[in-house]
Amino acid sequence: MDRKIYLDNASTTYVSQEVLNEMMPCFNVLYGNAGSIHSFGRTAMSIVDKARDRIREGINAQKSTEIYFTSGGTEADNLAILGVAHAYAEKGKHIITSQIEHHAVLNACKQLEKEGYEVTYLPVDKSGLVSLPDLLHSIRKDTILISIMSVNNEVGTIQNIKSIAKIAHDYGIFFHTDAVQAIGQVKIDVQDMEIDLLSLSAHKIHGPKGVGALYVKSGIKFEPITYGGNQERNMRSGTENVPGIAGLGxxxxxxxKNYIITNRKLKIIRDYFLEKLAEKVEYYQINGHPYQKSNAIVNISFYGIEGEALLMLLDLSGICVSTGSACTSKSLLPSHVLEAMHLPKDIAQGSIRFSFGTNISKADVDYVVEELAKAVAKLRAISPIQAGRI
Ligand SMILES: Cc1ncc(COP(=O)(O)O)c(C=O)c1O
Structure with a gap:
């Protein structure tokens, strides 16, 4: 079976030709160290500055100096949470986040708990939304930071970011959002949405792996988490990854720029997939918000079967999907996101995440649904649980 269909774009994406073109000269022609004073160094720094400016424009930040390059979304999340918590420890030691955040946020918060901070992990409803009254109730005098992701990586639910940021500011609290899955999916305007800190990553948007950025509104203090040669205005030491940064920019x-057209294409293909699925497969549920969600991500629980077994059968047919977020997909633990959304364990374990790219055709979808229907039927035939009875 030679056919390969990649439906795991929330995990990572291919690097686009335009991005590659931008990066290639940085490897062997314009290869200076951005910290060097000579012409090679100045050229490298101008590439870094251009990328910073492109990001400023993309998220409508006020100044390009509000952008700090990191090694990816994980480091950006860590830098935001640990950085702000350490810088404002005297003001308070309470942080609010949600139970469905990426582990880059959750584990940074766990680290803070070890350091004596207190963290409230807000629950979500069954569609994956944080409740605003819950958020209001959790605010304390010593709350310094609220961190809520823009788009969930497993189910695609889009949070009410603007309202959450407004609540944070009404109480003098900083607001961080992990927008790793949001860039290119929803419009991000940090000024209009009143976002103080925002994390992003290149490899989810057809850029290279291992590079990302943190936006920090000017005037907000944060402490570095790496120490070294004082790059990135002392906030993130380490020689700039010039090719990666050029690619990220x-x-x-x-x-x-293309998010409206990308979204339109993704919606057409996602809706076609759901339509075909409804024709060919029975007994499943779609997880996440019914409409306030990314067009790229569809999370489905197939009753009466194990998601891992289904993933493996699909893989044999050349179809790449995922059972949970990329970094936890090798563990058999039920997804913390589906658990927080109150999905019963057996239903959560039958879940698969399909994440689409604009390169997927209707013919690809026909093939996927065909193979999916066969795989689901095969697994249900040997499953002790009757799917129809769930
Ligand atoms: C929502 C979210 N945040 C953070 C990350 C981590 O980003 P990176 O892989 O660039 O470290 C991911 C990656 O899966 C993600 O989906």
């Missing part, structure tokens, strides 16, 4: 530019 281009990827953000393309993702933010």
């Amino acid at each position: 281009k990827a953000v530019e393309l993702a933010t």
Whole structure:
């Protein structure tokens, strides 16, 4: 079976030709160290500055100096949470986040708990939304930071970011959002949405792996989490990954400029998939918000079967999907996101995440649904649980 259909774009994406074109000269022609004073160094720094400016424009930040390059979304989340918590420890030691955040946020918060901070992990409803009254009730005098992701990576639910940011500011609290899955999916305007800190990553938007950025509104203090040669205005030491940064800048530019057209294409293909699925497969549920969600991500629980077994059968047919977020997909633990959404364990364990790219055709979808229907029927035939009875 030679056919390969990649439906795991929330995990990572291919690097687009435009992004590659931007990066390639940085490897062997314009390869200076951005910290060097000579012409090679100045050229490298101008590439970094151009990328910073593209990101500023893409998210409508006020100044390009509000953008700090990191090694990806994980480091951006860590830098935001640990950085702000450490800088404002004297003001308070309470942080609010949600139970469905990526582990880059959750584990940074766990680290803070070890350091004596207190963290409230807000629950979500069954569609994956944080409740605003819950958020209001959890605010304390010593709350310094609220961190809520823009788009969930497993189910695609889009949070009410603007309202959450407004609540945070009404109480003098900083607001951070992990927008790793949001860039290119929803419009991000940090000024209009009153976002103080925002994390993004290149490899989810057709950029390279291992590079990301943190936006920090000017005037907000944060402490570095790495120490070294004082790059990135002392906030993130380490020689700048010039090719990666050039790729990130281009990827953000393309993702933010093209998001309306990308979304339209993704919606058409996602809706076609759901329509075909309804024709060919029975007994399943779609997880996440019914409409306030990313067009790229569809999370489905197939009753009476194990998601891992289904993933493996699909893989044999050349179809790549995922059972949970990328970094936890090798563990058999039920997804913390589906658990927080109150999905019974057996239903959560039958869940698969399909995440689409604009390169998927209707013919690809026909093939996927065909193979999916066969795989589901095969697994149900040997399953002790009767899917129809769930
Ligand atoms: C919502 C979210 N945040 C953070 C990350 C981590 O980003 P990176 O892989 O660039 O470290 C991911 C990646 O899966 C993600 O989906």
